Amino acid sequence: MRATDETRVVIIGGGATGAGVARDLAMRGVPCLLLEQGDLCAGASSRFHGLLHSGARYAVGDPEAARECARENAVLRRIAPECVEETEGFFVGYAPDDPAWEERWAPACAECGITAVRLDTKEALGLEPGLAADIRSVYRVPDSAVDGFRMVCHNVAAARRHGARVRTYTRLAGIETGNGRVSGVWAQNPGSGGKHFIACEQIVNAAGAWAGEVAGLAGLNVGVSPDRGLLLAFNHRFTGRVINRLRKPSDGDIFVPHGTVVIYGTTSVPVQRPDDVRVETDEVLRLLRDGEILFPRLRDYRLLRAFAGTRPLYAPDAAAGRAATRNFVILDHGESGLQGMVTVTGGKFTSFRLMAEKTADLVCSRLGVRAACRTADEPLVPAPPERLLERAGNVFPAGGAGLAAARLGEELESAVARAERDPWKKALLCECELVTLAEFETAAAQSSGLSLSDMRRRTRMGMGTCQGAFCALRAGAALAESGAFAAAAPRRMLVDFLEERWHGIRPLLWGRQLREVELERGMYSALLNLEDHPPEALPECAAEPACPGVCPGGGGRAAPPPAGREYDVVVVGAGLAGVTAALRAADRGRSVLLLSAGAGAMTIGSGGIDVLGAAGGEAVSGDPFVRFDRLGPMHPYALTGPRVVAAAVDFVAARAAGAGLPLRVCAADGGNVWLPTAAGTLKPVFLTSPGMSPKGLYEAADTAVAGIRGMKDFSPWLVARGLSENRLFAGKTFTPVTLEPPRHLRGGGRDATALDVARFVERPGGTDWLCRALSPLPVRARAILLPSILGVDDVARIHKSLEEKLGLPVVECVCPPPAVSGLRLHNALLRALGKAGVVAFDNVTVTRAVVEDRHCRGLVARHGGMQRIFSAGSYIIATGGVYGAGIATRPGRAVERIFNIPVAVPSRPEYWSGERFFGGGHAFASLGVAVNRNLQAVDGEGSALFSNVYFAGRTLQGYDFAAEKSGGGVAVATGYAAADRA
């Protein structure tokens, strides 16, 4: 056996116990090596409540465990304050629960030395007003919240400091034994698949729920059974204290506030495999029902994700679930004939340090090491000096310094220095959890990880409100720019990260979480086209792109104000569909009132108009109108027909042109064209707005990709890398260039976005600044790619003048929200509405309709206790879908909001979505109102529900705007068609 490595102790498992054993042994001077198959803390140590038990939960059933918890709770609060939030906890008695339990519980706590102080319920409700008013009793206990991942990371860092070695993403492939003794282990690198042998004297099996499998490699049976617990993370901290339900331990008893979120759980389901962390919607709903007893408004609080972990329950006698002990055991396999192997299992996070201590005691006695355990005495992380905290206060945002210090531990200095050296790295990469670019880069530099998910665990990026929608692109860009993780393709990394987030979101697809998903699909699928179905070849671009439409600038005007204040047409919704409908109705001489709530979703779009970019998972090259035959019979295009779509596209292009934004067909063949995006991908559109024509990009052999230092959401490195790896640009070069930002945007309170730069460029002298910044270019280039910064409302002129001054083609990329190019279209169409004489009221929320005999008599708007009825001859409803809130969803139900039209949905929640985030196949994506060819809502028999109401845009069923890249085309076609009928 040729050993490539040796140590005294090999520890299997990078969870809390394994990391604790490593720290303990290393502090005693024992050489050790920790192996972890995935990332640190990927198992139950990060998949639990994050509750640092006071012990009160176990006081009745398991006094020994309770006492142990009480002691360890105090120890961890002392040695690891950066991992513990001292929230305190309540045990809350709920009237219908058995009072006998409470009668036993309170004295049991006293016996175990746990302070449980009874509070007046009124006082408790004052402190936690979210609790149910009908609670019977409340006790205050010293529960706390603990950050599992941080605890493991800091333990590992401390172990390393004392000489331990740690290898993540290394699988245990075999255990070598001889003469009844352990002689070493085989470790396997999952990337290369290569195995190597590590000689050792002792093995500590701390593999948690995987302990049985590890022991099996040595031919042993340890009787550990995995037990799955479901947990729900909520978006905001609706309780400031740990809340326990005072009853015999059961499902759904515990709420733990954690920084910005609350974690609630859990369940106990015996499973076959330790990696069985499935979550089903029914189980989530059951848990919510339990939770509503203590927090009656629980369903008003947004769920961020559902996740499950597998506890290692030690159950040699086949006790399972809640009957199995929560105590830990240390098995010396010497007793069953194999010297040098110890399994530590069972237990709970709160007692991990004690488990590690006892294990290390045993291992040391076998090794003849006499050093005593010091893990309870020494701080886990040396306290940062005051001066460093002051410096941190200057570079991290409000309150962010403390968060960063706790997350980074000893790396704080490095992150602070980074931000001081490069002030633009103070920018927030993750705005939901306040993670700066400096912190992210610091974590990336010291991580041996391979994925954005590893970075998420280290920094909390992507764990807040948007679940990675906004930070994923920035994180991918930061890695591309710093050269870290160079092996992985950035697009692949982004896709993997979003797919990983998808697992936790998928069981929660209703209401607000579904809206967030639709926003995310809008960004990554529709806007940035991360699926990246490439066309066979890029189309040729016309020298003079055609401007469709026959009457630029002209057109009809709405009728004068009607007598008696009744309009001909009321349009609800000011997205692309509603605005098109209003413009078209005005064009036909009707008097039009446009009502909107919110600013529509145009600023989340590209500002171009896509008609059909992908069908059947393939790119649509050339003329998109001839490919409609690939779409289903219920698709809105099938209802309107391709001629109406073409007429509508022409109409909107003409109206936008009349308002100063000429939209054009760039491809010489009159079909789709592919635009470069901020993700380094290509996105298909039909009509492009000024500045976006990709002709220069397609034809140049060398392109400079210019970004602006400190400007968010556009990394020239990411774009250059994505394009240069694209076979369609084989043989061409893309060179990233960084421009210094104008002084106006340096050192402000807000991180600059493309919108800020675009607004600057539009000011007097702004174009000159950009021109100076771009000439001379530091690299040889025949074209320049920019983020969308060429002004907001004057793009055509600025683009032309810049190209003339530089003597080079300039192409803007499609950027994520706040998308300047989308705002241009929004503004242009608003101007067009004014010209057309449409009366437009914003912030009017239509809540219901007055219907008599299948005829709509008026729409009722409500706001702040006031009500108003708007009436007209006919009505066009373009309120959007799930995202625009035209369609309301609940678990297993969907309904159109104004007319209360039930929307057909799949029978089981699991069928609402596909396994993977990207690639379509999501039923929720195409749910909407069923209509006939007149765009009137129909019942099951196909007859119209209302004679004078027409539906347009995403409110309609039968298409997936993101996967098909058809959102713009459907919006204008159905808006146009509805106006022709209204």
Added chain:
Amino acid sequence: MFHHFNPDECTACTVCTVHCPVAAATPRFRGPKMTGPSFERFRLSGLHDDASVEYCSNCKNCDISCPSGVPVSTFNMLARAAYCKDRKTPLRDLLTGFSGDIGRLARHVPAFLLNFGMKNSVSRLLLDAVGLDKRAPLPSFAPLRERRRLFRPRRPASAKGDTVALFPGCFISYYEPGVGLDIITLLEKAGYGVIVPKGFVCCGLPLLCGGLMEAARKRAGRNSREVARLAEQGIAVVSPCPSCALMVGQEYQALFPGETVGSEATPVHEAAAFVLSLVERGRLDLAAARPLAGRLAYHAPCHLRALGMGRPGFEILRQIPGMRIEDVNAGCCGLAGSYGMKKGRYEIGAQTGSALFAAIGESGADLCVSECGSCRTGITHGTGLAAEHPLSLLARAL
């Protein structure tokens, strides 16, 4: 009682930041999404120390543009109150916050004394030194006679339900009581008895904008009790100021849930919306109105838009036969109450208003119309054109 707002409707989509006029004018403001719902999640865990929330003008374009119905500006106002709580309030915020009380104290002082005292060049320099920009427009006190006339005791109508109470608001009370009198004339023409109760005080919005939460809370309590007392007698409350109507009718409930009477706030009608409802019910006949000469540019105040009931003043005027009126629809005037008067904010306000002023110029109008007194002051300052309340025009036309 501790009260928490739920930031869960926010999807972090950034639309509010795109439409925020302050963010458009200065990079120093983190933007409504960050200071509002994003930081709210941290404030709930005890962190609340972001100075940039002081930039918020409370114009509410964030609330108006939000596709998710998030009360972004409410988060920002609460955040500002938390930020200001342990800090000394600057004199300028005391002056603007308590401007209503100043007007009340000076209610027996002749206008020329007040206006000279406030607007002479020495005073402007002094005010400039304490933080009110010397370039900013200040409204002028109305003649003593008019101010007294507005508050002259009036008799309620004989029939119950046919009496309305006017909540004039500080601007109308002290600077433009004529608007209040015009509205009283209109309402009386429609058959109502109008009273101007003495029990109303400043709505508290200027205090809230200065972070003076507790002073605002006291006024909220007083006004709510008065509104409830009137509601018991079946008397509706009408305000010519959209901001007062918004504050008393909608915001109290959200900001001071303990101070409002009853489970839901009693509605306070914005005056033009109330008059429009009278037109719809046939109590006022617009067909009989005389057309006004000239072209009008209508500006919808942000707080009127925030009320969520359309643009009633515009709707009324455009129904008058022969009226030439255009809704210029070009965003915030920039003054935003007293925001644009403050030093360091004047430039932000001027830049914000420039789009509106340009649009008014392009419209070729010779008179501007807007419901909000502050907007009218800002528009006159920015365009040189006179600006009137739409109901003043209607009173003249009828």
